[in-house]
Amino acid sequence: MIKMKCLLIAVFAVVVQCCLFAATTHADSNCDSCLEAALRPLYSQLDVFRDQLDAVHVSCKKDVLNCSEVGPLGMEDHRIPDASITASSFWGNRADHAPHRARLNFEGGLASSWSSAGDSDPNPWIQVDLGCNVIITSLITQGRGDHDQWVTEFQVAYSDNGQEWTDVTAEGECAPTKFPGNSDRNTHVTTTFPKAFHARFLRILPTQWSMHCSMRFEILGCKSHE
Template sequence: MEDGRIPDASITASSVWSNHADYGPTRARLNLRATNGAAVWCNAGASEANPWIQVDLGSNATITGVITQGRADYHDWVTEFKVAYSDDGQEWTTVTDDGSCRPTPMKFPGNSDQNTHVTTTFPRSFQARFLRILPTKYHRFCCMRFEVLGCTLNE
C-alpha cells in the first residue's frame, strides 16, 4: 500500500471521522505524511461498535501479516485488533489461533505510540483478495495506518 500500487479506490472503511476525506481510508497508508489534512484513517468515533478498514488487493495474494502505525500528528492509535480475509468481499474468515479444537479469533497487539511500526505475523499464511482489520481497542480515537505483508500470486 505504501508504494501506491494499491489504488485509493481499493481501500475502504466502515466509517470516517465526521465524514471528512482528510480522515478517509486512503490516508491509512504506512508512513503517510500529509501536507494538508490528517495522515491517517480515523473511524466515526466511539458510537461505532465494530469499526473496520479493508484493502482489495485486486487478485488473490499470499498474506503473511501486517505492519501498523498510529496517527502521526496526534496521540491516537489502535492498541488491539482482529483480522479477517475474503476472496469476494462478502464472506469473511477471521484469523484464529488454530491451536485448539474450537479455534478462537485472535486479537493482535497494536501500537503504543504514534509512529513506531508494529509488525504482526499471522500464525500461518493464507490466500485472499481482501484483508480487513477490525480494531477492538484504541488509545483516545480509533486511528491507524498499515501495510499488508505477503506476496502476489502468479495466476
C-alpha cells in the first residue's frame, strides 16, 4: 500500500508539471524554453515510475507466493486420500505396489513403496491431486523400504486442471530441471524448487533409478490465499 501511494504521488506530480507547462506556454513566447523546462522534471519522474512499478510487482509476487510456515501437505498423514494419488503404471497392477503406497515412511505388505510396471513403462510418473490450489515449495523423496530400489533423478511438473502441465525449471532455463534423488532405501532427501508455485496437481517424473523405479515422498508447502 505504501508503494502504491508513492506511485500515486508521482502521478500527481506529473499532472502538476503538465499544468505548469500549459500556463507557461501562454505566458511566455519562448515555447522551446518552456517545453524544455516543463519536461525536465517529467523525465526524472519516469525513473520513479519504473522503480515504483517494479517494487509493486515484486511485492505482489512475494505476497502471493509466501508461506509463513512451510509444512507437509498430507501424503504421510493421509490427509491426501488414496484415490488422489495416481501413476502411469504400477507393478503387475497389484494393489501392494499401487501409487498410494508412495506415502513418505510407508511400511508394510509386499512392497513398501509405489513401484512402476518396469520395462513396459519406460517413462513412468506419479502424481497427486491436492484437492485445491496450494503453494508448493519443496519435496521430500525416499526409496523403497524393503528392497534396494530408489529413484536417483527426477523432473517435476504441475497443473491447475490435471490436463495442461508446466515443468519446473531453473531461472532463465526452458528445459525441465533434473533434480537429484535418493541413494538408499530410507534416507529422506529434500528438494527445494527454484521458486514456489501455485498448483492443484503435482507430478513427479523419474528419469533414472537404481534397480527399479520405486519411491515414497511428501509434498511441502502451504495453503494458498488466492
